[in-house]
Amino acid sequence: MNPAPHDMIDGYFDEILTPEQLASLSDWIKSSPENARVFANAALLHDRMRNAMGESALVHDVPPSKVAVRSLGRLFSFPSVWSTAASIAVVCFGVGLFWFLFGQANASAAIRELNRIIAQNTLSKDRTYEIVVEEVYPPIERGANRPPTRESLRPPKPPLDGARVHVREGNQFVLIRKTSDGLPFVTGSNGKQSWAANARGPVKVSADIHHFDRDLPGHETSIPLTNLHEGLGRLRQAYQVQFSTLGPEEYEASDGETVRMLVAVKKPKERGPQRVEIAYETTSGRILHMRFVQMPYGPDRLDLRLSLVNENDLPLDFFQHTSHHSLDRNVETEN
Amino acid sequence: MDQNSQQAIRYWTLAQPVVSAYVTSVIRDFRDRDDVLQSIAVAILESFPSYDASRPFVGWALGVARNQVGSYLRDRRRNRLVFDGETVDLLATAFEEIKTEEVRSLDYLQECLGKLEGRARQLCELRYQNDLKPAAMASLLSMTPNTVAKSLQRIREQLRQCVERHLSIEGARS
Numbered sequence: 282m283n284p285a286p287h288d289m290i291d292g293y294f295d296e297i298l299t300p301e302q303l304a305s306l307s308d309w310i311k312s313s314p315e316n317a318r319v320f321a322n323a324a325l326l327h328d329r330m331r332n333a334m335g336e337s338a339l340v341h342d343v344p345p346s347k348v349a350v351r352s353l354g355r356l357f358s359f360p361s362v363w364s365t366a367a368s369i370a371v372v373c374f375g376v377g378l379f380w381f382l383f384g385q386a387n388a389s390a391a392i393r394e395l396n397r398i399i400a401q402n403t404l405s406k407d408r409t410y411e412i413v414v415e416e417v418y419p420p421i422e423r424g425a426n427r428p429p430t431r432e433s434l435r436p437p438k439p440p441l442d443g444a445r446v447h448v449r450e451g452n453q454f455v456l457i458r459k460t461s462d463g464l465p466f467v468t469g470s471n472g473k474q475s476w477a478a479n480a481r482g483p484v485k486v487s488a489d490i491h492h493f494d495r496d497l498p499g500h501e502t503s504i505p506l507t508n509l510h511e512g513l514g515r516l517r518q519a520y521q522v523q524f525s526t527l528g529p530e531e532y533e534a535s536d537g538e539t540v541r542m543l544v545a546v547k548k549p550k551e552r553g554p555q556r557v558e559i560a561y562e563t564t565s566g567r568i569l570h571m572r573f574v575q576m577p578y579g580p581d582r583l584d585l586r587l588s589l590v591n592e593n594d595l596p597l598d599f600f601q602h603t604s605h606h607s608l609d610r611n612v613e614t615e616n
Numbered sequence: 617m618d619q620n621s622q623q624a625i626r627y628w629t630l631a632q633p634v635v636s637a638y639v640t641s642v643i644r645d646f647r648d649r650d651d652v653l654q655s656i657a658v659a660i661l662e663s664f665p666s667y668d669a670s671r672p673f674v675g676w677a678l679g680v681a682r683n684q685v686g687s688y689l690r691d692r693r694r695n696r697l698v699f700d701g702e703t704v705d706l707l708a709t710a711f712e713e714i715k716t717e718e719v720r721s722l723d724y725l726q727e728c729l730g731k732l733e734g735r736a737r738q739l740c741e742l743r744y745q746n747d748l749k750p751a752a753m754a755s756l757l758s759m760t761p762n763t764v765a766k767s768l769q770r771i772r773e774q775l776r777q778c779v780e781r782h783l784s785i786e787g788a789r790s
Contacts, residue, residue, distance in 0.1 A: 287769075288769070291765065291768065291769040291772065292765060293644075294644065295743070295749060295750050295765050295768055296644055296697070296749050297749070297750055297751075297761065297765055298697070300697060303697055303699075307699050307700060307703045310699075310703050310706060310707065311702060311703060311706060314706075314709070314710065314713075317706050317707055317709070317710035318710045318713060318714075320641065320707065320710065321637070321638075321641065321707060321710040321711050321713075321714060322714070322718065323772075324637045324638070324640055324641035324707075324711075325633070325634075325637040325714065325718070325719065325722060326722065326725070326772060326775065326776060327637075327640060327772070328633075328636050328637040328640040328641075329633070329637070329722045329725050330725065330729070330740065330744050330772070330775070331640065331646055331744050332636065333725055333726050333729055333744075334729065334740055334741065334744035334745050390647075390650075393745075393746075394647070396746060397746050397747050397748070400742070400746050400748060400752070400756065563645060563647065563648070564645060566752075
């Protein structure tokens with residue numbers, strides 16, 4: 282049995298109707314002009330609420346097309362030579378103003394979108410991303426007489442290319458890499474303690490949840506790959522966030538969902554990757570890919586791509602170290 | 617700016633609430649709605665010279681909107697969660713019949729929204745500022761999606777009553 286028409290109208294605007302309920306609502310609208318008017322009135326309220334609360338920037342939210350610029354040209358047209366010159370100046374001012382307003386609105390719309398994605402991805406299920414290293418940049422040359430840093434004296438880190446990172450709310454993650462001889466090297470945190478399980482030697486555990494962060498790209502610049510909420514939150518402060526203007530801004534994924542891209546470019550004097558690209562599903566806000574360009578990683582800088590490969594709730598104890606090694610292994614505590 | 621364009625902008629400003637609601641009634645994704653509304657505004661400016669001033673502007677603007685909405689829906693015809701063409705056309709007619717007073721009555725909405733407090737305000741912010749759906753809001757607020765949807769429905773009803781109260785007070789004064 283379908284809900285009452287008024288319930289279906291509200292359900293429609295909140296996007297919770299099933300296809301059958303939507304068909305039923307559609308039939309109800311078609312059955313009488315009065316019903317269509319009731320629906321239209323409900324839409325009027327819903328739309329006004331969005332405009333009042335969402336600070337909708339209707340005229341400036343979309344890239345200015347050639348059509349729009351042509352329209353501006355026509356709005357400011359005059360007949361004589363002098364007035365043509367004047368009109369060119371006015372058009373230039375108009376176009377400049379349009380671009381300025383568009384730039385402001387696009388940036389604020391992008392920040393609103395980023396906020397939505399952060400909210401969506403904070404509450405979501407456990408997610409698994411595959412990491413691909415696209416480019417490794419040589420370390421920046423240091424002066425010959427400068428002493429080696431603590432970082433440069435550490436043993437080489439296991440390669441990140443092909444690694445998988447599983448993330449859950451509350452600083453929980455498991456990063457699975459393979460050492461150069463093909464053995465697993467697993468680092469993680471259950472949100473209360475962090476740990477590292479190498480195939481050889483004891484399992485190391487620390488009460489400091491950031492103790493093993495040094496193995497993770499982005500930890501130095503507060504954009505950790507293992508805590509998307511924190512990482513995306515930093516983009517708001519240290520980056521200029523815009524909708525992508527390179528290539529197709531929106532495309533349709535294989536399942537019919539549309540995908541959009543946000544691009545964050547690092548502000549001067551801030552630390553972190555030069556650029557972060559986030560491709561996400563328009564409706565759900567689910568992040569499908571993230572690309573970090575020139576991400577600091579110890580002495581190196583990397584171009585990294587994270588691609589969503591799974592979105593399922595993992596076992597409750599998955600983020601405990603005991604799920605990733607045999608129980609007879611020695612466990613050592615580090616401070 | 618020439619007189620023709622000034623006129624177009626003046627008409628558009630008056631028609632925009634109804635056209636915006638029409639677009640929202642068919643395109644529920646707020647960002648997509650904003651995009652389509654922008655293309656409607658541009659199309660109206662472009663084709664304003666062909667507008668017959670002896671006919672109501674809202675009806676003409678809704679016709680332009682119908683074309684833009686149709687183009688948007690054609691790209692998404694595989695989506696089963698959008699209205700069919702007949703319903704979209706019927707809605708355009710229904711919006712054309714909305715009276716100016718009904719649109720103006722919602723000018724009180726801002727004041728009524730200002731009175732929302734606590735959980736009601738939080739729900740409205742998550743829904744209308746962050747574009748979250750009830751399922752996502754439920755996880756954030758430790759509620760069930762059904763409770764969230766019911767609460768939103770109740771809030772809208774309260775806001776409608778609040779607007780009506782303002783109208784009746786205004787009616788009594790005049």
